[in-house]
Amino acid sequence: MKKRFLVFLGLIGFLLSVVLIPVCRAGMVIEELHRDMEGRMGRVIRYFSEGQFRTDHPEGGVSTIIDFKGDRIVMIDHQSRSYVEIKFSRWEKEVAERLKKSMPEIKPQERRVSVKGTGEKALINGFQTEKVEIRADGELIEENWMTRDVDFREVEKVMERVAKGFSKDFKVEMKEGREIYEKLKSYGIPILIKDYTLTYGLGPINVMEVKKVEKRDLGSEVFLPPAGYQRIIPEAPKK
Numbered sequence: 001m002k003k004r005f006l007v008f009l010g011l012i013g014f015l016l017s018v019v020l021i022p023v024c025r026a027g028m029v030i031e032e033l034h035r036d037m038e039g040r041m042g043r044v045i046r047y048f049s050e051g052q053f054r055t056d057h058p059e060g061g062v063s064t065i066i067d068f069k070g071d072r073i074v075m076i077d078h079q080s081r082s083y084v085e086i087k088f089s090r091w092e093k094e095v096a097e098r099l100k101k102s103m104p105e106i107k108p109q110e111r112r113v114s115v116k117g118t119g120e121k122a123l124i125n126g127f128q129t130e131k132v133e134i135r136a137d138g139e140l141i142e143e144n145w146m147t148r149d150v151d152f153r154e155v156e157k158v159m160e161r162v163a164k165g166f167s168k169d170f171k172v173e174m175k176e177g178r179e180i181y182e183k184l185k186s187y188g189i190p191i192l193i194k195d196y197t198l199t200y201g202l203g204p205i206n207v208m209e210v211k212k213v214e215k216r217d218l219g220s221e222v223f224l225p226p227a228g229y230q231r232i233i234p235e236a237p238k239k
Helices: 002-020 088-102 153-167 171-187
Strands: 024-035 041-049 052-057 062-067 072-077 082-086 113-124 127-136 139-147 189-195 205-219
Touching: 041 153, 041 205, 072 088, 082 088, 113 139, 113 171, 127 171, 127 189, 139 171
Parallel strands: none
Antiparallel strands: 024 041, 024 205, 041 052, 052 062, 062 072, 072 082, 113 127, 127 139, 139 189, 189 205
């Protein structure tokens, strides 16, 4: 009788761990501030784990989930408690087609880009950083305060995959950004980015700042639509 009871308890424990308790995977959570098109700084929270990527915009009430392995993208509107889910490969293709139609057929002018560390150090939000200047044809366009304090390999994998998709269609347009990205990698990752091109010579303006980085076990529900939300089926594009 006692043996059967122990077997029963073991079976219950197994079911709880497999069925009821969400699967947790090692991941990373990054809290940032970003300047939007209207010039306002807003909070952005990003989640990374094993080829899955989620971005939350708390002020706007929207979230986006990308699952590369599952080839899906989920766009969530928390205000209406609804979401759209489609294949990520299809979304990439549709976005590329829309961008091609909306962008003027003018080839961007190629500029000589240089990335150089200044040796200037600062402690920003708990991260030891170095100031790195980015110049295009000799003109200072951006400064990045870079850190090596955090292992960002999981983040780099995700960003590489996103860039890879669009670089097929926009090789020329993405050439400069790609060159800057490759040259910056040796300095670590940016904690603070200041842009010199938005203020017409009046000094740099903050466009991105990492406030917090946390390694955390992420449950599978982080990369799923919230329970109770309605799925919206998008209409097929008209030919």
